[in-house]
Amino acid sequence: xxxxxxxxxxxxRKEGQNVTLSCEQNLNHDAMYWYRQDPGQGLxxxxxxQIVNDFQKGDIAEGYSVSREKKExxxxxxxxxxxxxxAFYLCxxxxxxxxxxxxYFGPGTRLTVL
Amino acid sequence: xxxxxQNSGPLSxxxxxxxxxxxxxxxxxxxxxxxxxxxxxxxxxxxxSIYSNGDKEDGRFTAQLNKASQYVSLLIRDSQPSDSATYxxxxxxxxxxxxxxxxxxxxxxxxx
Numbered sequence: 001x002x003x004x005x006x007x008x009x010x011x012x013r014k015e016g017q018n019v020t021l022s023c024e025q026n027l028n029h030d031a032m033y034w035y036r037q038d039p040g041q042g043l044x045x046x047x048x049x050q051i052v053n054d055f056q057k058g059d060i061a062e063g064y065s066v067s068r069e070k071k072e073x074x075x076x077x078x079x080x081x082x083x084x085x086x087a088f089y090l091c092x093x094x095x096x097x098x099x100x101x102x103x104y105f106g107p108g109t110r111l112t113v114l
Numbered sequence: 115x116x117x118x119x120q121n122s123g124p125l126s127x128x129x130x131x132x133x134x135x136x137x138x139x140x141x142x143x144x145x146x147x148x149x150x151x152x153x154x155x156x157x158x159x160x161x162x163s164i165y166s167n168g169d170k171e172d173g174r175f176t177a178q179l180n181k182a183s184q185y186v187s188l189l190i191r192d193s194q195p196s197d198s199a200t201y202x203x204x205x206x207x208x209x210x211x212x213x214x215x216x217x218x219x220x221x222x223x224x225x226x
Contacts, residue, residue: 100146102148104160105159
């Protein structure tokens with residue numbers, strides 16, 4: 001079964017804690033993206049990566065970090081510097097070569113700060 | 115700042131009616147346009163994509179693109195209660211990053 005998986009589905013963080021959200025894809029897609037969605041809002045881009053060992057900041061990168069050591073994996077760390085991390089986090093991927101870049105999404109991780 | 119604008123709604127239509135969802139974008143260099151449906155608490159799923167001016171039909175869904183007016187729309191014919199969701203418009207630019215800019219979404223309510 002091809003697709004994008006995210007874990008955990010729900011995550012609770014205490015103040016001052018770093019937490020890491022997992023995103024894995026077996027679609028052989030080149031690019032991967034992390035978005036944040038707040039209630040009643042659209043998607044805001046946190047980080048994206050077009051190739052292994054390279055990534056770029058999106059519109060709201062402060063307080064977040066990523067790595068891309070394997071093509072299939074793009075984990076997101078929410079650091080203690082992110083002051084308001086409670087949100088729905090979505091990972092997406094797309095194939096860059098060969099035409100328009102449709103993004104496909106994982107099921108999401110809902111992060112709550114206690 | 116490149117922007118994508120949608121009316122947040124809610125847009126309420128009776129069952130069986132046509133629902134019309136609209137989206138405008140600011141970047142004239144945009145080349146790809148997508149409509150995603152998002153049910154409450156779930157992730158977005160692709161409904162339609164369109165890349166050239168005109169209409170594109172897929173079942174009960176029709177996407178319309180007018181690049182001169184920087185306008186893209188989604189028509190849903192014979193609306194069903196199961197179509198009740200938030201519809202996100204997304205626009206891709208001319209760079210090869212695959213990045214999309216999303217509108218805030220329009221909430222559609224189809225009443226039986």
